[in-house]
Amino acid sequence: MSSTRPTAAIPVYKLYGDSLDWPTPDLLHCESIPERSRMHDWEISPHRHADLTQLLYIRRGWALVEVEGVQTRIDEAAVQVLPPLCVHGFRFSERVEGYVLTLAAPLLARLEAALGGHQAPLGIAGLHAAGKDRRYLDTLFDAIDREYRTPAPARDLLLQSLVGVLAVWVGRQMLVRQTNTHPLRGQALLVAFTRLVETDFCRRHSVEDYAHRLDITPAYLNTLARRFTGQTAQGVVHERVLLEAKRQLIYTTMTVSQISDNLGFSEAAYFSRFFKRLTGLPPREFRNRR
Incomplete structure (x- = not known):
């Protein structure tokens, strides 16, 4: 897995392997990691998303994550944040468990506004270990996935509320680590x-x-x-x-x-x-x- 290709050669997707069309009228998309990676022999080649933010939650198993050419192996539960335009790719173990949560730009803008205009926690690439919050994150991502897959009254509101909780969690990890990046x-x-x-x-x-x-x-x-x-x-x-x-x-x-x-x-x-x-x-x- 390598992203040494020139920028113009790096493919742009909505969801990996799909066309440039956003596949749902919802402002987010949720799927398990095996759902898509199994179709690609557990390897997702380097690519980018123009206006989408992704959160990759590794619950069990291992993953080799490449972000802007830097590879990191994840062996413990963690959340990887991938902001728009960030080049990334993955290699997963066949026993991996977890979720990929993709957020459209309108939802990201609402989250930024709700957080008071501070530096957007989901707008910066970062790897955040679950640590003692492992069960908390398990419950949160399970709830997002369950609500996403089940039509119900006020589904849109509840989904955005759950993602808001996740954004706050990521923001608090950033306050501790003081992560910073400088985009081109x-x-x-x-x-x-x-x-x-x-x-x-x-x-x-x-x-x-x-x-x-x-x-x-x-x-x-x-x-x-x-x-x-x-x-x-x-x-x-x-x-x-x-x-x-x-x-x-x-x-x-x-x-x-x-x-x-x-x-x-x-x-x-x-x-x-x-x-x-x-x-x-x-x-x-x-x-x-x-």
Whole structure:
């Protein structure tokens, strides 16, 4: 397992081995480590996620974790935090137990706001030993996995609350260890861009507007987006708008026209064409199927 390839050669995924589409209208995805790694012979090659944060919880067994070219063997229960754009790969024992929790940018932004704007604990790569909190983390991750897999009233709220508990735990480990990293300028700009998109994606800003606010050219912003996300800057914006559209179609009773207005479209027909172009389905049919 090695990540010595140039940046452009490192693949970008939503979930490892999948396309660039986020597979769920939820703001998080949870699966056991064996679910995906078994399909890849227990080895996940170096890759990155453009706008997702992952938490890898090793409960039992061992794992060889590579983060930005540095390999660490994990033999005891621990949580590995992998922020957006961080190049990482894994090799697992066949008896490994644990979970991979993937958080979308909107959920990460909410957690940062809830934590009072302090340095985001889930925005910094770090390995945190479970230690005496082993049973606590077992219970927490089991609860997240169970709630994720079981449709129930207020599921979205409970999932976000449970992830909030986990974010607080990671933050407290960081206070003890005073972990710090310094991202490259290009990565830092792309992170700043995705945060701007999250703040006001409903206002339908152009790529030129975002580039101006970042004090870079639109061409350079597109270059960064393609390098780290595999799509254009406009594609990043459209993906965020589409995620919100899906969530409002599934989790609210708003009409298509109301959702169109809420997302900043000038008319419902334009919104419907936008949605069908990206999903293959008109909004109403998407809602009915879900």
